[in-house]
Amino acid sequence: MSITEIFNYLRILGLPVIVVVGIELLFVAAYYIFYYRKRSPEEKPWLSMNKLVLGALFVGYIVFVLQLTVIGRGTSHFMEMNLYPFGGYIEAWQKYSLREFQNGIFNILMFVPMGILLPCMSYKYRAFKKLLLVVVCATIAIETYQTFSGAGLFEVDDIINNTLGGIMGYQLYRLAISIIKHKKVKIKSLLSNLSIPIIIGLMFGAMSIVYNQQEFGQLAINSYHKWNMTGVQLSTSPELNPEPAVAAVYKRIVKKDEVAALLRQKLELTELSVKSWGDDRESVLTSNIGVHYTLFQSREGNWSLTEDDYVPAQASFTDPDSMLEKAKAVADELGLPTQKAELQEVDDGEYVWSLSEIPRINEDYWTGEFSVGLKKDGSIYGIQSGIQYNQFVRMIDLLSPAEVYKRIEDGKFQQIQRNALLTKDQLEIKKGDHLEIKGIELTFMYDSKDFYRPVYRVVGTYNGDPNWFTLIDARH
Template identity: 30%
Template sequence: MDLLSVVSGLLPYIKYSIFIFVILMIGYFVFKIFFQKKYTINLSKFIFIILLICWGIVVLGITTLNRPAMFAGQFNLSLLSSYVSSWNKWSVSEFQLIIFNMLMFVPLGVLLPLIHKKNKSFSRVLVITIVFTLCIEIFQFVSGKGIFELDDLLHNTIGSLAGYFFVMAIILSIEQRKLKFAPIVKAISIPIFFVALFGVATVIYNAQEFGNLPFEPSQKQNMDQIDVELETKLSNKSSNACVYYNSNVKDMKNIKSISQSIAQQFELQQQGGIRREGENRQLKFIDDEGLVYYLTYFMSNGFWSFSSENYSEEPPKVDIEQQKQVIENWLDNEGLFPSNAIYQQQDERTIRWDLAEAVDLQTVCDDFSQGFLVITLSDQQIPDNIIYDVSNNEIVGKEKIISQQEAYEALTNGKFNLFNPLQKGDTLTITDVQLGYTYDTKGYYQPIYVFTGSVNDPDSTVEISIPAIP
């Protein structure tokens, strides 16, 4: 779940909270009119209690009620695994979620001391926060509406303490009528720590030659009581392999250039700015008739797609040769038309170009392009769909890589990621290993070892990727 999804999920519960706040405030003033002489209620504390209730509704909504029951019995007891995952993917979305999990609990730490003087105690706020967070995590685990994660407990607690330190600095300054150094230091210590942490991570990341590999695990696969059977021979010799670079990976300039070209070519108006869709980017366009189109840019490999919201299943009557020529001229002028591509007409509205698959990437060490371009035509002279799956890769040099045997040892030690983790008693059978390639987070096309095999059943095939560059 990215930050946009979180914010979208928050909105309904914020509306409910505002409604409850208004109703309770109306109830307060009605109570004051009829019962004020007999009972006294402090208005400020009453407001703080209502705010705490509203906050609780929003938190419960986004962490449990807003989710489908699809995580039954899942838990992650690996502390700081979210940081490892964010680092491996160098993911803005995952960094944002870490911050969001802390910010979400700041109001708890702020409101507790304002509701009752006993809550000015650090230990009391700490215990209340941990108990409340544990209740949410346990409910998620039991209901299947989330994963029990130690990192969530950590981040929620840090967020609540950040709010507590902040409000206590204000309270103590008001009570003593002067600024106190120690409370101010506590109030800014948590924000400064995380700014420094992410700053240091950025410096280290920018200093390293290559990017990170997103497929690397945030925690090791538990290989206890997992039977691993090897049915292929492995080489124990190290070697060298070529490394390539694709400048379009995570290239915001390329996104803007393509979007401007599409808008100009098809006479479309861009609506709004660049929107984040997970790790990808998306732009919205509209034509003179109000029809909507989307451009999606895949940051991990530099591919992109253009699609119509008004796609018709019924094939329109189109002049294929005329539209083909127009599109070829446009892409060629923009330097996007794949050279040496083989053209074919797939059906009465779909055309495509294919580039020959690059071979022997490990040793040839030369620039290469690969991929395909598929276009679904329409009778509006604006394609219903464009899939631009073409990569241009420049040779960088050669790097020493580990042997197949060393990669296999990493596998048996659990240094890999599977969508469905292995369970006790499983049998993992490895039938083949090949040297493959994948893009890292900086756009380098790195060599990796790909082990293929099965789990328990020969039909239950799996692929396991292991980094080849040590």
């Protein structure tokens, strides 16, 4: 989730909070005008203005938390739990996913205001133990509601993160009190009260260093916990080769800037505007005769150029061979490998080529589809490229099929949610289950650093389901 997406999401959630706090502040203003300022100096007020304002902010904060955790959420996780401590962070590391890490950080930040506001509102919450008790109880109450209502999972990680957030807020409160009291910032107080963000920062810094030192990226298929295979009836029908194998690793090469520059040069287009969403980009271009095109480019390297106002019509060419040669010439000019691809179809003036997805050892290769769309007069109305350019890196040693089977025996694999009909119970490996391995075949997938790496696809029958499969990192 990008910074812009986060801002827009928080803006939507913030509107009800602003309305609630605004109404509360109107009542506070009325209290001040009609009672507080008119009382005699000796008369003790019903409530201090500080507590009223803090109370209004606290209520707004509670509304915000309820919107995030309770209000308007679906019911797709009824009675589901994730009791693995720090499982979310381990999974985020396995995927090296910023979005996954953000979820943990958001859960910490969500409870920071509670750790600040409670001790400001009441002296009894200036005792750390009482504040901690409230934070933990509030978190457990939210998790319990989500579990029984189906609004979310009961996750130990959420309890840990929310508690850390409450403690962090309390530490920030203590730091502010220390600065106000001593009229200066004490280094000891600064370090002790910023211990949690310092530790989190060091942790992420160390993870970043380790990740960048690795040759290859992370594979999301790597399981972060083991299944207990005791009592599971596991078998295999094929004979498994115990000898290790080797396979190539490739690197996806994405050339966004080169593609845009090449299109502008070859088709004589001028760029008018550019929009970006994370790693995706959309550009508006115009030709020298005023025809507008939209160029979309994805993070993976796929791109499409389409004429904005053109509606494809049934094309009937008087000389189809020359039109095919024209389409080939356009593709060749843009570096699309027609000489290595097979022409699949021609429909409404759109020529579609397809490349083999079989990696070739010791050489670069292309995979995917691309197309060129021509009007009857031979001019271009659209070009699309789903081609992946994979550069050969080196050969690596692989696990043998027998070693892969041993990993299944040890429970080191993921149960893959391959469709929405599978329930959580069907994805839990437990005593009495039947798993028969029918085959182990080599395939490839991209890791988090865009390396195209060999993985094993293990297929079989699980409790009568013949479509079961899992993926296991093939690297030794």
